[in-house]
Amino acid sequence: MTTRIxxxxxxxxxxxxxxLVAYTMAGDPDLATAQAILEALPGAGADIIELGMPFSDPMADGPGVQAAGQRALAAGQTMKKTLAMVEAFRKQDDETPIVLMGYYNPIYIFGVDAFLSAAKAAGVDGLIVVDLPPEEDAELCIPALRAGLNFIRLATPTTDDARLPAVLNNTSGFVYYVSMTGITGASIKNHAAVGEAVTRIKGHTDLPVVVGFGIKTADDAARMGRDSDGIAVGTAICNAVLGSLENGKATAGTVAAVTTLVAxxxxxxxxAKAAA
Amino acid sequence: MTATGANSLRNGPDEQGRFGLYGGRFVAETLMPLILDLEKAYRAAQADPEFQAQIKHLATHYVGRPSPLYFAERLTEQLGGAKVYFKREELNHTGSHKINNTLGQILLAKRMGKTRIIAETGAGQHGVATATVCAKFDLPCVVFMGATDVERQYPNVLRMKMLGAEVRPVTAGAGTLKDAMNEALRDWVTNVETTYYLIGTAAGPHPYPEMVRNFQSVIGEEIKAQMQAETGKLPDAVVACVGGGSNAIGTFHAFLDDPSVKLYGAEAGGHGIEVENGHAASMTGGRPGVLHGNRTYLLQNADGQILEGHSISAGLDYPGVGPEHSYLHDTKRVTYAPITDKEALDAFQLCTRLEGIIPALESAHGLAHLMKVAPTMSTDETIVLCLSGRGDKDVESVGRYLGMNS
Known part of the structure; x- marks a missing residue:
């Protein structure tokens, strides 16, 4: 297993x-700009990077991440290019963990074994695949763990105590707690419940617990980071890219829009902990 | 689950919801507990005689079952081969086979204590059938429908609204059935506590493909009994159109273990199978992948991105197909073939003029395939088409194609 996480x-x-776990969509708004964003994230304060693998039908994502994926695909992003982005990143940063996040079909079509060995060789540390629950572990989770890649599972408000062990079994690296029943980019309605849920999950595992979905600002980050081992931000970053574009194209301000937000x-x- | 022999084709799915390689439960964790609950509730309902009796009663008095089996005499003469029969699902209440499934699922939703219903729809037939049972059982209903489909099936949009449903047009992608299903799944994951997702086709995560098939299997069972009564034997061939494939699986399932009965599924060939992204024939022109909770044949590019596909028929305009069809395609028990927009339009007109029956454009695809097969059969053989829906919803768009609107 890789040790960066x-x-x-x-x-x-x-x-x-x-x-601070920062999500950026591979290939958005174009390959060169996406590479520049990726490489600027650690300097801006990102501790762990989630690199989105664009998919035509992202069923768990809200409009912000959907649009980022559409921009990337329109610019010609492919799985091969996404893996090459990680490989290029690793030439200058061998410490910041990179987790690929997305949906199963592009991996399945690439070929599970070919994907796992290419991802490992490129310097990927883990995978988050939204549409692979524990019931489908034989598809990718078990082969990934065997290949030495972390398989990071999502736990959600609907994952009760009875189901939690099944979700945590075969999970490695960290647990990603989805703060709400909903899609990425929606708003957290009950902050206290998120804290309670994180505490509940930590009663079942020694793995770090990261909270994601609905975190947009520094204040959200401080508040949600109080009880957790990490917070994940995605939609806000995709929206920062969007806000910097002119006629759909990257501008001189695109990378800075992301780094300013991440800083x-x-x-x-x-x-976060000082405020507790 | 059906009590049949070890080599039966009617045993699927297995406990993981697989039909061979296909099916499964490829959903976000948020939905997983609910899907497991749904399976439990469905198994309990299946075993409950009262639930079965309720369905039977409503099927008889509300839907009008059994639907007639009709000998299409003029069409038979015209084609000059096998005797042609129509299974008249278009005479059901709401005008299609879709009501068979929505009745079963709404009763299940009630048993589960759900208070809100969502559905996706392409042609609007499933949306109408869902809005209908929601009116009858007094449940709020939201139907997701691609913006393109809202336009080309407007009569059904009005029906849904009159029945009290909220119709949400979906503008993402090409604004067709795939996009409507994405949006329905996003709504479901957000409102999972209260909401029942009433899927209209035999696809999606387990147990939907099995459940929808079982609610639709009444079609094939009735055909079997009606043909026995009419001719004293099984039909020689059975044809149905396949989008997601709910009318087709409901028609075929009773015959899977009767090898003498040839089974044909008509896919949407659009502008032609050789036109890239110009058709919706997922089995003829696609390959296995994972979308909307199941592994099945999908139209996709080399990088695993799903294509939009095209069909003149909104109900067939979907880049995937139910997983059991993928299995029946691989095992070659069913022969699936593409029918172009033009062939479907020709069949639509022929049926209307010869039999006085305006078929749905979806069903016209099945008819077009029947028109290829029947002439190759002998006059003492029989062939049955599942006439899955009526074409009232299509008259405006077909009129436009035929230049009748000017």
């Missing part, structure tokens, strides 16, 4: 703060 959580814990979120996670 546990090393990074240990580093954040030693600094008494949650990790703000980073300040949020740094005061």
């Amino acid at each position: 546990p090393a990074r959580f240990a580093l954040c814990a030693s600094q008494n703060r949650p990790a 703000g979120l980073s300040s949020g996670v740094k005061r």
